[in-house]
Amino acid sequence: MKLIGIVGGVGPFAGLDLTTKIFTQTLAGRDQEHLPVALLSFPGRIADRTEYLLGRVQDNPASAVTEIILQLEKLGATVVGIPCNTMHADPIFGVIEQNLQEQGSSIRLLNMISEVASFIVTEFQGLEKIGILSTTGTWEKEIYGRVLEGNGLIPVSPLQDAQQQIHAAIYDGSYGIKARSHPVTQRARNQLVRGLRHLKDRGAQAIVLGCTEISYALPYHMLEDLPLFDATAILARSLIAQSYPEKLKPLKESGFDFNSISGR
Amino acid sequence: MKLIGIVGGVGPFAGLDLTTKIFTQTLAGRDQEHLPVALLSFPGRIADRTEYLLGRVQDNPASAVTEIILQLEKLGATVVGIPCNTMHADPIFGVIEQNLQEQGSSIRLLNMISEVASFIVTEFQGLEKIGILSTTGTWEKEIYGRVLEGNGLIPVSPLQDAQQQIHAAIYDGSYGIKARSHPVTQRARNQLVRGLRHLKDRGAQAIVLGCTEISYALPYHMLEDLPLFDATAILARSLIAQSYPEKLKPLKESGFDFNSISGR
The missing domain is CATH 3.40.50.1860 (Rossmann fold)
Structure with missing residues (x-):
C-alpha cells in the first residue's frame, strides 16, 4: 500500500482542503476505491511561518514539520505534501529538505x-x-x-x-x-x-x-x-500522480479545462 | 499533547466531515490554537460494513478498524471516533471494543x-x-x-x-x-x-x-x-470534550441552540 501523507495544521482548514481535493480528483466509484491518506494536523507544534520569515520568532517551523513528515513516513507514507505556500520559502522549505536528507528519509516531499x-x-x-x-x-x-x-x-x-x-x-x-x-x-x-x-x-x-x-x-x-x-488542487493532482497515477481524474474532468486559452 | 484520532475512510468524506466539525466546534482565534487531530483514511483496507451485516462478505471490518485505532494510539491518540453509523452495529463495534481490550489498548473509543x-x-x-x-x-x-x-x-x-x-x-x-x-x-x-x-x-x-x-x-x-x-457534529463535540474541554464552543454558538424547543 502506497500512502499519501499530508502535513496539516498550516492552517488546519488548508489541510482539510488538500485532503478534499485528493478525494475529488480521484477516480473512485465506491468508498473502497478511494486512496489511502494520512492527515496529521498538529498546528500547536508548528511555529508561525510568516512570523519566522519576518524575524519575529526564532524557532524555524522546519523542525516541527520535519518531525511530522518522519511520523508520516513511519506510518507508511511514500509521498507527502504541505498545503501552505509560505512554508515553501527557501529558509523553511530548504531546511526541511536538508533535515530529511540528514535523517536518511526516503519519502518524496513534493514542492x-x-x-x-x-x-x-x-x-x-x-x-x-x-x-x-x-x-x-x-x-x-x-x-x-x-x-x-x-x-x-x-x-x-x-x-x-x-x-x-x-x-x-x-x-x-x-x-x-x-x-x-x-x-x-x-x-x-x-x-x-x-x-x-x-x-x-x-x-x-x-x-x-x-x-x-x-x-x-x-x-x-x-x-x-x-x-x-x-495551487492546492494542483498539489492534490501531483500527490495522486506520484502514488496512484491510474486513479488520477483526466484533466477534462478536473475543473482545469480552459479550452478557450489552451487552444485544444 | 492529547491527540484526537479519527478512523476515516468509512466513507472518506465522512472522515473529512468529522474533522471539519472538530475544527468548527473549537474555540480558536489562530492556527496554533486549533487542536491536534490525526485522520487515517484507509478505505481500501476496510471491508464494506453493510455487506458484512447482510452476510454477503465474511470479513468483519472490525479487524482493519482495530489495526487503524492501534496505529492512532501509537501516534499518541488518547481518544478516537469512527464517523460511520453502520460501524456501530453490535456485531462490528462490539468486536472492535473486544479486540482493543485483548490488545491491552488504553485508548478511549467513543460510541x-x-x-x-x-x-x-x-x-x-x-x-x-x-x-x-x-x-x-x-x-x-x-x-x-x-x-x-x-x-x-x-x-x-x-x-x-x-x-x-x-x-x-x-x-x-x-x-x-x-x-x-x-x-x-x-x-x-x-x-x-x-x-x-x-x-x-x-x-x-x-x-x-x-x-x-x-x-x-x-x-x-x-x-x-x-x-x-x-450525529457527526455531536461526535465532534464529544471528542473535544474528552480531550480539551476548555476549547469546546458553548452550546449557544454551536448551532445546537433550539430555544423554541428546549424551553430555555
Missing part, C-alpha cells in the same frame, strides 16, 4: 510551487504571463516569481498598494478570511477580485491562487475571463 | 450512538419522541432505537415504504448521495425531506440525522420546524 509551475508549462503551452495572488510574505519573498521564471514563464506581481489590499483580504482581523471564513465576507472577496483585475491590467493571462485561503474565497476555475490555478 | 443519545437527554430535557433518518442497515439493526430507549427516549422509525425511499436517496446509483454528492441532487434531497415529514406525522419532536451522508444533504439545524441532531 507545491514547482508543481504549479510545471503543471502550467506542461498542460497550457500557450500561456506566458502568470499573475500571482498571495500574501505579502509570499510576495516579498518572490516564492512564485523565481520558480515561474525558472520554468520560462513571466510572473506578474501586484504593485504595493494593490498587494496591501490583497493581504488585508486574508489577514484583516475584522473582515479577513482568516478571521471570517464561514462564510467569507463580501469585502474580502471584493478586494481579491479587484486584485485580480489589477493583475489582468498588468498583462496577466492567468492567475495562480497562491494562498490556501484565497481558494476558499474564490472557488472558481475562471473569473474575469482569466483561468485560475488553485 | 457515536451513545453520545447522540446522552447529548439529547442532557441538553434537551423536554424532548421525548426522536425520529431517526438512516440507511436501511441502521434501521433494520435498530442501532439507534435501542440506545435511545436505554436513555429513556422514544424512538420513532419510518414505516417500510418510507424507509426504502430514504435509503434510495443515499444509495441509488443514479441520483443517490453516495453517487452524486457535489452537489446533492434535488431528488435525493426531496426524498429525505419527505422522510422527515413522515417522521413528524408519526409524532417525532426532533430528528437524528443517523447517516453521515444525510448531513451533507441537509446541512441545517432546523427543518420543517423540527430540530435536527447531526
Whole structure:
C-alpha cells in the first residue's frame, strides 16, 4: 500500500482542503476505491511561518514539520505534501529538505510551487504571463516569481498598494478570511477580485491562487475571463500522480479545462 | 499533547466531515490554537460494513478498524471516533471494543450512538419522541432505537415504504448521495425531506440525522420546524470534550441552540 501523507495544521482548514481535493480528483466509484491518506494536523507544534520569515520568532517551523513528515513516513507514507505556500520559502522549505536528507528519509516531499509551475508549462503551452495572488510574505519573498521564471514563464506581481489590499483580504482581523471564513465576507472577496483585475491590467493571462485561503474565497476555475490555478488542487493532482497515477481524474474532468486559452 | 484520532475512510468524506466539525466546534482565534487531530483514511483496507451485516462478505471490518485505532494510539491518540453509523452495529463495534481490550489498548473509543443519545437527554430535557433518518442497515439493526430507549427516549422509525425511499436517496446509483454528492441532487434531497415529514406525522419532536451522508444533504439545524441532531457534529463535540474541554464552543454558538424547543 502506497500512502499519501499530508502535513496539516498550516492552517488546519488548508489541510482539510488538500485532503478534499485528493478525494475529488480521484477516480473512485465506491468508498473502497478511494486512496489511502494520512492527515496529521498538529498546528500547536508548528511555529508561525510568516512570523519566522519576518524575524519575529526564532524557532524555524522546519523542525516541527520535519518531525511530522518522519511520523508520516513511519506510518507508511511514500509521498507527502504541505498545503501552505509560505512554508515553501527557501529558509523553511530548504531546511526541511536538508533535515530529511540528514535523517536518511526516503519519502518524496513534493514542492507545491514547482508543481504549479510545471503543471502550467506542461498542460497550457500557450500561456506566458502568470499573475500571482498571495500574501505579502509570499510576495516579498518572490516564492512564485523565481520558480515561474525558472520554468520560462513571466510572473506578474501586484504593485504595493494593490498587494496591501490583497493581504488585508486574508489577514484583516475584522473582515479577513482568516478571521471570517464561514462564510467569507463580501469585502474580502471584493478586494481579491479587484486584485485580480489589477493583475489582468498588468498583462496577466492567468492567475495562480497562491494562498490556501484565497481558494476558499474564490472557488472558481475562471473569473474575469482569466483561468485560475488553485495551487492546492494542483498539489492534490501531483500527490495522486506520484502514488496512484491510474486513479488520477483526466484533466477534462478536473475543473482545469480552459479550452478557450489552451487552444485544444 | 492529547491527540484526537479519527478512523476515516468509512466513507472518506465522512472522515473529512468529522474533522471539519472538530475544527468548527473549537474555540480558536489562530492556527496554533486549533487542536491536534490525526485522520487515517484507509478505505481500501476496510471491508464494506453493510455487506458484512447482510452476510454477503465474511470479513468483519472490525479487524482493519482495530489495526487503524492501534496505529492512532501509537501516534499518541488518547481518544478516537469512527464517523460511520453502520460501524456501530453490535456485531462490528462490539468486536472492535473486544479486540482493543485483548490488545491491552488504553485508548478511549467513543460510541457515536451513545453520545447522540446522552447529548439529547442532557441538553434537551423536554424532548421525548426522536425520529431517526438512516440507511436501511441502521434501521433494520435498530442501532439507534435501542440506545435511545436505554436513555429513556422514544424512538420513532419510518414505516417500510418510507424507509426504502430514504435509503434510495443515499444509495441509488443514479441520483443517490453516495453517487452524486457535489452537489446533492434535488431528488435525493426531496426524498429525505419527505422522510422527515413522515417522521413528524408519526409524532417525532426532533430528528437524528443517523447517516453521515444525510448531513451533507441537509446541512441545517432546523427543518420543517423540527430540530435536527447531526450525529457527526455531536461526535465532534464529544471528542473535544474528552480531550480539551476548555476549547469546546458553548452550546449557544454551536448551532445546537433550539430555544423554541428546549424551553430555555
